[in-house]
Amino acid sequence: MKVTESEFEQLFEENQPKLKSFIYRLVTNTEDVEDLSQETFIKAYKNLHKFKGDSTFKTWLFAIANNLIKDHFRAQKRWTRNAQNNCSQSIKNSSELQEQVMNVYFKNTFEIKNHIDYCFTCVMKYLPLERHIAVMLADIYDFKIAEIAVIMGKSVGSIKHLLFKGRKTMKEVFAEDCTLIHKTGACWKCSELSNTGNSKAETQRKIATLELTKEKNKDATKLYKIRTALIKGIDPLKSSNFQLHDFLLNQTNTANGKTYPKIDKACKDL
The missing domain is CATH 1.10.1740.10 (RNA polymerase sigma factor, region 2, helix turn helix motif)
Known part of the structure; x- marks a missing residue:
């Protein structure tokens, strides 16, 4: 044609x-x-x-x-598993970065669903690049496996393998880290960010409206599908939180692989 x-x-x-x-x-x-x-x-x-x-x-x-x-x-390394924590520590160690993130924050209306999209983007960057691309094409952009095989120049069987391994890692990371799903999760960034300008009660009320928190059985596959269904409707470049998330992504990229002294305190109520 x-x-x-x-x-x-x-x-x-x-x-x-x-x-x-x-x-x-x-x-x-x-x-x-x-x-x-x-x-x-x-x-x-x-x-x-x-x-x-x-x-x-x-x-x-x-x-x-x-x-x-x-x-x-080709010449860039993937993000380490603790890249987001490195970002948090780098900000807590710098009054200048704290000031920058707060200035950006107050120019945005924080929405937790947009932060879930940002979080998904971060977690995908832990994956080997080909798994990352395959997962995105299938689960965010709704390409069929045969179409992904054409895009990536691979066999259908190879794409199925990439999707299986990539999805498995994504579900494991969310199950281990996300406090929206498990109270023992290590990641508190959704509530930490949304607490700024809101009471903790208001933050919890917003979090409670999410389909993720309503899933009683905490089935990893179902939770993953809820996340991707939400993310499909978001254009990160047009998100109301774009400036904040773009700042955090750039800072995470800078902090990736580095070591920062741990400081157990909030950043100006952030």
């Missing part, structure tokens, strides 16, 4: 929001998002004659973006 130049521009524009959010959830840097999105446009445009309609235009476009993203990450 031949696509004309005018049709190409329209199709690219239609797919650009999801393409950009996909790239952002992987690279978590707005400048890189713009660069990679532009590179995808240029490469797709130059190779338009190669698009034969064997897949959807969206699948073809994501395949081009995927190859550029793999090149982008």
Whole structure:
């Protein structure tokens, strides 16, 4: 199926929001998002004659973006398991960073559902890159396994393996860390952030409205599906908490792999 130049521009524009959010959830840097999105446009445009309609235009476009993203990450290390805790400690150790995060916080209206999206983005960055990409394409962007195989240039069997291993890790991390699910969870960031400007009672009331906390059996697979269903409806680049989460993601990237002295105190009620 031949696509004309005018049709190409329209199709690219239609797919650009999801393409950009996909790239952002992987690279978590707005400048890189713009660069990679532009590179995808240029490469797709130059190779338009190669698009034969064997897949959807969206699948073809994501395949081009995927190859550029793999090149982008070739020399970068993945986040460590404690990357978010390193971020918290780095902020607690710096009055300047505390001031910055508070200034950003008060420019946003904090929503816990958006923070769950941010948290999901962070946890995915612990995964090996190919598992990360496969999980996102399947569980956030609703690509079918056969389409993911085309995008990633792998067999259907390989994609199934990547999804199994990636989902298993995601569910294990949430089960171990998330205080929304288990009171013994190590991560308290949802309530820590939402307590700013709210009473603890108000924070707990907001948390109690989430489907995650209503799931009585705490089934890991069901909880995972509730998370992904919520996240699908969120564009991180247009989220009301984008500035705050973008700041935290950049700080986490900076703090990744470093060691900070532990300080057991809140940051200006944060």
